Amino acid sequence: MRTRAEIECWLTDMDGVLVHENTPIPGASQLLQQWRDTGTPFLVLTNNSIFTPRDLSARLRASGLLVPEESIWTSALATADFLRSQMPGGTAFVIGEAGLTTALHEAGFIMTETDPDYVVVGETRNYSFEAITKAIRFIGAGARFIATNPDATGPSTDGLLPATGAISALITKATGMEPYVVGKPNPMMFRSAMNRLGAHSENTGMIGDRMDTDVVAGIEAGLHTVLVLTGISDPAEIQRYPFRPDEVLDSVADLLAEHPIETEEADIL
Numbered sequence: 001m002r003t004r005a006e007i008e009c010w011l012t013d014m015d016g017v018l019v020h021e022n023t024p025i026p027g028a029s030q031l032l033q034q035w036r037d038t039g040t041p042f043l044v045l046t047n048n049s050i051f052t053p054r055d056l057s058a059r060l061r062a063s064g065l066l067v068p069e070e071s072i073w074t075s076a077l078a079t080a081d082f083l084r085s086q087m088p089g090g091t092a093f094v095i096g097e098a099g100l101t102t103a104l105h106e107a108g109f110i111m112t113e114t115d116p117d118y119v120v121v122g123e124t125r126n127y128s129f130e131a132i133t134k135a136i137r138f139i140g141a142g143a144r145f146i147a148t149n150p151d152a153t154g155p156s157t158d159g160l161l162p163a164t165g166a167i168s169a170l171i172t173k174a175t176g177m178e179p180y181v182v183g184k185p186n187p188m189m190f191r192s193a194m195n196r197l198g199a200h201s202e203n204t205g206m207i208g209d210r211m212d213t214d215v216v217a218g219i220e221a222g223l224h225t226v227l228v229l230t231g232i233s234d235p236a237e238i239q240r241y242p243f244r245p246d247e248v249l250d251s252v253a254d255l256l257a258e259h260p261i262e263t264e265e266a267d268i269l
Helices: 028-036 053-062 075-086 100-105 129-140 165-174 190-195 211-222
Strands: 010-015 044-047 072-074 092-096 120-123 145-146 203-208 224-228 247-249
Touching: 010 190, 028 224, 044 053, 044 203, 053 072, 072 075, 072 190, 075 100, 075 120, 075 145, 075 190, 092 100, 092 129, 120 129, 120 165, 145 165, 190 203, 190 211, 203 211, 211 224
Parallel strands: 010 044, 010 203, 044 072, 092 120, 120 145, 203 224, 224 247
Antiparallel strands: none
16 A cells, blocks of 8 residues: 555645635645645646636636636546547537637647537536537437536536536436546546656656546546545545545645654544
8 A cells, every 4th residue: 555655646626625615725835736746747637618827827816816817627628638649620519618628729729610520518607598409400310429527517606507517408308418528537637647746657646536537537547546525525525435545634634744644544533
């Protein structure tokens, strides 16, 4: 069993791990600084495909966290990376925002509404009946169906909003076709992130706040998994799952150098 001391590279979720509703979680800024000071390669991961890494870097900076855009890996980037590997120079009909369309453009894809190779559904606050109808017809005509992430809902100040998974389900119901989902919990998102870092699973750790996405995908990707209790999951929920993270910590503050390394946290729950 690997210990935390063997980890040379880190992947970390963003919401619920580093920030909560644009407020930095105590210890997050210090951990990022510790990684910079020690030259530890890291990427901040998010299933949110709305924003570009530059947008997200600015959002984090406004919250008091310094994360350069090249250290951010989104489900949109992972999707673009996957599609480039599958069909270089392909075409896509996209339901999504700048984070997704920019990533696909930079991967060499052409956006089209004429016989696309792929229909790609991502996060947007402007889902339209017309666009969904086109997606259904393109898939019926043979386009391959891709979704950036499976999240059915997303948060807002007024309550839950329908998200990528809900719109994908609508399209699936109409076409009978399930999308290939690139983002968490697909471990492919972690593998593409490690490729970006030049890292290997044997010495890479994943920090997340969700058992059903971060931890299970980390386990399936062969990573050292750390669950923090500052987001979605709590000790009672952990017991519901047939798998366990390598470590369970109160927050990322417990990963700071002045904290002793523990290896049995998961066993005490």
